[in-house]
Amino acid sequence: MAESIESISIPGLPFPASRIALGTWAIGGWMWGGPDDDNAIKTVHEALDLGINLIDTAPVYGFGHSEEVVGKAVEGRRNKVLLATKLGLNWKDGKVFRDSHPERLRQEVEDSLKRLRTDRIDLIQVHWPDPKVSIGEVAKILEALRKEGKVLALGVSNFSVAQLDEFRAEAPLAAIQPPYNLFEREIEKDILPYAKKHDLVALAYGPLCRGLLSGKMNADSKFGKDDLRSSDPKFQQPRFGQYLKAVDDLKTVADRHGKSLLALAIRWILDRGPTIALWGARRPAQISGVDEASGWSLSEQDMREIDEILTRDIPDPVGPEFMAPPDV
Template structure:
């Protein structure tokens, strides 16, 4: 597995990691299988996909507990990342960047994860009610206390990164990035490259759409949040099929899978880019990691870059 050094000590996770959210939150609730998910995490470590990404709000809390069980006896092999900044409300998530919340949340996350530190502690979303410098200052306290090695941000602007950088170094920025969502990271990609900040691409497979998992909107499982995602609604799903077809065409020409094609495109966006596709399937995990070694040629990239933007709002 090709690796990328993150932070001043250059600890090097694989450029393909593992997003763990879908193992216990949001996706296909009827297909939850903790034993298989634990086995997938173990296999990810064996394959060098050691950036294991979770968050306290996934579940809530149960995903961190699952990851903690999976890493028992294997913690030193993982580049472990979790997040703070969301709390569950009566019927939706709300942001909470208060310093007192951050201080309590890191301790709770460490208990659930069964470790004394995380490698990357990330602000899930900026809370508009709390100055970012105050939230980031509390997260920097976690680094000073040895509870986190590095800090990161998710879904932010370059100006917000600069605000955080003035308080404590930003090691990584998460952003949705895929052929399904190309606009979100357009400004962040060159900015993070110049600043020496890793960009971690989440949902690099377009929430499964680019991998060809779904033939129609009806294939999305009951209770799966994608049922309400505008891009998966029947009228938009049909309009988006040419996008998936273009990915399949490049995959066919190269003799690789659509998922590998989509992931290779993400990694082609810059030498500082990592991707964290999520899966509960050991075979998909193995296929995904192969993408770290695939280089698309200019013709492939031109075809993929020319694909239409998806129909339906991002959610």
């Protein structure tokens, strides 16, 4: 792995994970304007060449398509890659719903193994809690799969502290995956301290907040009906203008370090705790700049200034709640 990218150990995995991972939601195409497999495979290869060794995917990303593309892309390099995927969501006629029934979970693992063209999943994560199935029951099933060798480590995504406790009472938990970025910081109240206390690694999804923190958007940016951002309150006026103002002001902090805003956004996450930033991309050019986020840190003064900018520019911040799938 390239020395410029920091790494972190996740209990149960055969080697340390890069602290910047490749997120593959967009590669699946669903809610991102459709798939582009040729560029997707090139993107995975580019990420690996840059020193990223952790790839995060999920069955629901394109209804299996993202996993299939990732599986094809890592052939011949599997033993140097950590594959993380998820379970606990189902779909019918393009509609996604939560489903953690035992038979569904076992079937999902088998399906993911086939799509990923592998004999084990390094990190399996419950995508969303299912209120119809107890957390303890889900944990027991995943622990059985771990003991069978089908998965190596267990994680959860979008869980509350109480749900984390329920899971850990029945099975060892290695990682959590919450939404986390400069604009969505709810986990600092409880989830992130919990991770630090219990030696869990937090895989932060949405580190660039659906592209807001890429520094490439402006007031004229448009999003199609099949684009997730068309239903994200942050991208609707007047909030969109407020977030864009914050983006401009955050660039001054990045400029002081001679870095891009994108690098600042990733570095901020890495400086917050036992974290991995899930860098989403679907074209090779979108993964460039990874090295720029490594090998430096933000000062306490930088952190204070960032907090001041956010408080001043965004009087009514909103979280990522709109992305939650239905409970039923």
